Amino acid sequence: GLRHFDRSAVARVIEYGARQVEHQRKLSSQLLEIGNLVAEASYWASKAGREIVTAEDVETAIRKKQYRSDLLAERVRDLIAEGTLKIETSGARVGQINGLAVIELGDFAFGKPSRVTARVSLGRGNLISIEREIALSGPIHSKGFLILSNYLAGAYAQDFPLAITASITFEQAYEEIEGDSASSTELYALLSALSGLPIKQGIAVTGSVNQYGDVQAIGGVNEKIEGFFAVCKVQGLTGEQGVIIPTANVQHLMLDEEVIQAVAEGKFHIWAVDSVDQGIEILTGVPAGERQPDGTYPEGTVHRLVMDRLREYAERMRDFGRREEREERSERTEAADPEPAGEH
Template sequence: MSSSFFQERAFDWNELQPQLAVTEQPIHPLNFWALQPNAKNALALFLRNPNRPLMVLKADDQAEYAALLMSLIRQIQPKERTIFGVNYLVEQGDSFSFPHIEIEPAQSLADNFAASGEVLSALYCDQFQLFGNVKMHPRSQDIQLTPGLIHRANGGVLILSAATLLAQFDLWQRLKYILQSRRFDWHSSHPFKALPCEIPSYPLETKVIVLGNRTELATLGELEEDLYSFADYAEIESYLSVADVNEQENWAGFVREVAQELRLSLDFSAFNKLYQLLVRESESRFLISASPAKLKNMLLNAATLGQKNRLIADDFEQVFQQQTAQYGFLKEQTYADILNEQVYVATEGEIVGQINGLSVIEYPGTPVAFGEPSRISCIVQFGDGEVVDVERKNELAGNLHSKGMMIAQACLSNILDLPSQLPFSASLVFEQSYGEIDGDSASLAIFCVLVSALADLPLPQHIAITGAIDQFGLVHAVGGVNDKIEGFFSICQRRGLTGKQGVIIPATTIQQLSLSDEVVEAVKHGEFFIFPVEDIYQTCELIFQRDLLEEEGFYDESKTPIARLIQHRIESRSEPPKKGLLDFFRF
């Protein structure tokens, strides 16, 4: 295959990294809540509604968002300081009488259970911090009542964590009763010990916001089936849309706001590099992380590494390279095994029934995720139609992998118009794979290696492939495409780029692409290629240099369609065998 053939079908290097459409107009700072209108409006409605004491708010960075919530609530809440709560008057007992406690409305903030509508946050607390405590002196037996967060937030808002309520579910049961009854009743903290005396209850008007990620809120909803019958729900969106110019300008304004808080400034090129790095994390050019904590960390890392307050694109690139090296030990060991041929992955030549798939490797206990080529092989023998998935047989593959395998088999039968029971048996293996694999992103590679073995056509080893297919042969998007491409590129680069190496990916993954500068430069100079495909027909034309199905009209005898080659082999094997014992073992 010539270099011009590759260039005609490959992505242009300009398409491999996203670019902001924002021009170099002045970027005005924009606060976080301007990018979260749904959550902001829901919160304002919740605070104005006197009949809704509880809001469940989906939030991932709870510590960061709790502080932002407190600031927003203080802006929305009335400024006047109204006194809420009561004053407990304790008449201590003696050896002849019990203590006696009376209650009166709070007159000033100096009263023991007075509150001024504060906004409080406690992402971790126990029952005494939340509901207060009845303390008794060990010698004098004097009683002291201590207010908790629920009392101090009377007339205001209390922000709690769903994780705390799940870890101490009895807190939730009592909190639920308080919010629904709007009264606070004292209870003994000891299950077998009563309060030392009667303590009057009193009305409580505290609004509570429970923060949690989606998993925590799902668990809370399972334990409390009626949760959303008395609680409002809203989400702090994890990702921001940057699909158009206005949204990109808003995001850039938010970046500038955060940078100013950190006393940093950004060159215009830095915004684009920051956008590219965030696309790598979100795997979408239209959605990027909304996390202020993540953004602050990226800005501070760039400022610290560059030792300056004016940041440019190279500062963020240096942080990316430094973190790649910092997290790279396991990746380098994996690549070393391939380069030293402890794990065999061919990147040159052609082999029948063998293809390089692309996978993403994750190690538990580390933030490491990187791409690695996986050698997939197939041996075909004509038989009862069974396609043996060796990984699944040995319980090394998950259900999604098995689904992809069955789809590839069904797709091949449908397109080639074969009988319901395929007239061949095949054995498919992910060679030298010793851990569990899952996902359907190898189904396109499985289809191609099946076709290769059936048609006795060699597959180029300098091309790696990823993609999920359906039963009609359409190729669909997969995840981790940046890591997958860079993993195969790294192996090829270290062995020496030949100008023929590349990867085949689904055309729909173009919106996920945000490749490293190193890969982009190689593509720019024609040393590496990235091929988009929409279906199996384009894929077969690309890797086999011939059509999958026979089209009407004449065709070049040297380019016999793949379907005809397979059909000829099936027909030749369907005749009664007239071979010797040694020929029996040949395919």
């Protein structure tokens, strides 16, 4: 039969149940799964020669369960470590950021970082999701992407049109992209590309965003944080790495003990944000800037740099349009003028 559990073991089982439903104030009702964990913890206690099950035995049971399921997660980490999957966890890049996804395999799920990049150029207001163009984007991801163009228009294009072409993609992603949890990630990459400010590659991001720049809750927050932590650990913890999450997801944090310890020791960080402004300041180290009464932003802020670039593009597009118009008028005039008659 089962051995008795001490208080620490019971507490660890409760933590596991809360982790299953991703909530600090709720417990899983999947009693079969909890029962299997309890039985395995009792086995490991007997294996260690203990009459009472401790938290250590429960932890061993949890680790063994993860080990039996995480072959794919280990393979992904190996590909990143050897450089086949390109993920940077140090330095800074313009228009490049680490997003986070969750891969589900039955009752096992793990977080996987993905490199998101953005490029901008002079254009006619087109924001292109490469995944959407080739039908690798699900409807919810497409909705999240369309929100980005409305955010840009509302934040910057009150006095001039958006004269840009911007493309955003998940690099080395060959499966369908679904969900809106990367919409804030895509927006940060776009703001970096427009402002020219580099993003710290040691920081990964998750969170959906609305048209006003508010960051909203997402699912799989624990797996995403732990997945990026595992990659940072392999590549070397610097004390500056971490994950930006929505504030609304703080109540869902039920993290692995190793991650909790790393955060407590200052080796890894978790930032909770309510807005894109808060996030971009963490990622770039530059103030976002508040809109002034005249509709502009203070000098040296992220939003001012973005607005200046967009205004420059609008002026260049206007000049280009005028030049085209003059050339067309000139061509029409030449076509209307008759050729001088030759002498006979």
